[in-house]
Amino acid sequence: MTTVRNDAEPGAVTTTASRPRPRRHHPLLAFLVKRVAITAGLLLGVTIVTFGLVSVVPGDPVTANLSDQALNDPEAVAAFRAKWGLDQPLYVQYLHYLGNLVQGDLGLSQQTGRAVLDDLLRYVPATMELAIPTMVLALLVGTGIGMLAAVRNGRITDQIVRVGALLGLSTPPFWLSLVVLYVFFYQLGLTPSGGRLSTQFSPPPTVTGMYTVDAALAGQWDVAWDAAQHLTLPVLVLTSLTVAILVRFVRSSMLEVLQQDYIRAAYAKGLPTRTVLRRHLLRAGLVPVITVSGLAFASLLSGTVLVENIFGWPGLGQYAYRSATALDLPAILGVSLFVALVYTLVNLTVDLLYGLIDPRIRLQ
């Protein structure tokens, strides 16, 4: 751990507040401007790489999208190529795409025939509805269990937690999905089998695109309850995986903090154990966990193909999967850009959170 030392003359309190502030732009603003510029460059890179990859992949969007009958008709093939600009050289296609992109136009999906942006706005909220409760639950459970294991280091509780985390990590998500479906839907009949809503309900008026939230906003409590029931199993599966990842990090991070003098000093002050754990251990031990949580959240937001498929969840993972198999370039590009944006935003949030929790790395 690095410590910023301020070893000026002994006797001087060198608080940042004690110096007169030079009149400059707010440091946070400069930081954010820099990050936005980096993000723009990154997104440009993503378009280049995706374009290049799709063009070198063996396979032709024409054969992927047209029926056999249409493929035998040269006119139909030519018409498809002309419609999607596939008859142009690759760099022309690329510049054309870029020109539309800066105007906020992600193009049309060859597969759905809708604007890619509309598709994203339809599928992303469904994925968010899984990702957000999963992350909240996983953080609470993962931190709690990881801390418990660290405090009981080497004892039986710790052993159980470690074996459990290993099991959770090595369980294939699709298998776990099938097991919980078998138990909770087929055997116990407690949950629906899949989808976002039962057939007797129609989706609530769209505000966020997340059915539970929108239904609650519209006061349709029966719809909200039904949507929540549909969420249960996929969230359960995703949570157990995320918890398994987090627990190991939380445990090792907390173990390291427990060795620190300031924890012994906190005990030596006569503080009750729960105060030492909650105030002194938790805060310091969570710092490295933030990074892992950010990555886990970004990966959840990018869609989880297998789990979404098994639970018939119309999320980003399914959309990405279908676009990729159809070589639907605009859709693939749209998903790639979204995923890149998610990772950048999550990383930015992680960096800001670091500064919030640890005053030593607060922006100067």
Add this chain to the structure above:
Amino acid sequence: MALLDVENLAVALPGPRGPLPILHGVSLRVDEGELVGIAGESGCGKSLTAQSLLGLLPPGAKVTGSARFAGTELLGLDARGWQRVRGAGIAMVFQDPTAALHPMLTVGRQLTEHMRVHLRMDRRAANRRAVELLDQVRIPDPERAVRAYPHQFSGGMRQRVAIAIALAARPRLLIADEPTTALDVTVQAGILALLDRLRAETGLAVAFITHDLGVLSSLTTRGYVFYAGRVVETGPTGALLTAPRHPYTAALLGARPHGTQAVGTLRPIPGGPPAPGEAPPGCPFQPRCGYAEPSCGTAPPPLEPVGPDRSAACVVRPHLEVLV
């Protein structure tokens, strides 16, 4: 009157091949308002003694003997009992203030949290006392300092903050575990003077742990010299430093750079202290001792009176000369 009375304290830590004895029957006393020094090389059990007195030994440690603080037996206290003693009865200042202060909590929070537990103060009263304490340990601009984080202070200032924290819940005994070792020499004197002033002003008793005998002379009234988990000599500091009765004390004094004479004054002690569990059957200092006799090898010599308020654990009791 004895505030702290430790008798025959023995501690064994769990090792790969069974319990490893670290402390062998240590006895020591700290009177009210007294500044007592505890000296010895690193690894001699000084810090472990301090940890035993706060119930902060690592899990699995075996402790026997007795440690009475203000009339109550400490060893064998339950978690709640220890919580009441720590901070409010016995407080501790650690060696490295950078490591001992929580990097993410404000100085004010670290000063007030145990005050509120022990002294049942509300937030405002605790904050007021926090400012007073920082002023008492000579931190400039204490109102701002309570809102600052530890990394915003210099090393010496951090140790002053740590001392203020230790004093916050009005302890009667302060254990200072090498509080100046991690600091610049120029800062050390200030911290020592501060401890002495606090003792004089508040009647606080201080057990000062150090490996530097020079620090003892300027500060403490009585001293204990530790070697390999035992007290080998004790007595008034002045006598201890000018007329040591144990060869180890004399050797420690000889190994200390002193005076202005250039060559020949620095005499290192040959060899090193025995590792825990590997001490010779007799006197633990025998292999390094210039005065050893065959009788030294039979059993560890007991600590026996050698003068007014003085004891030494040496059967030979040679005539020792010290360059001062």
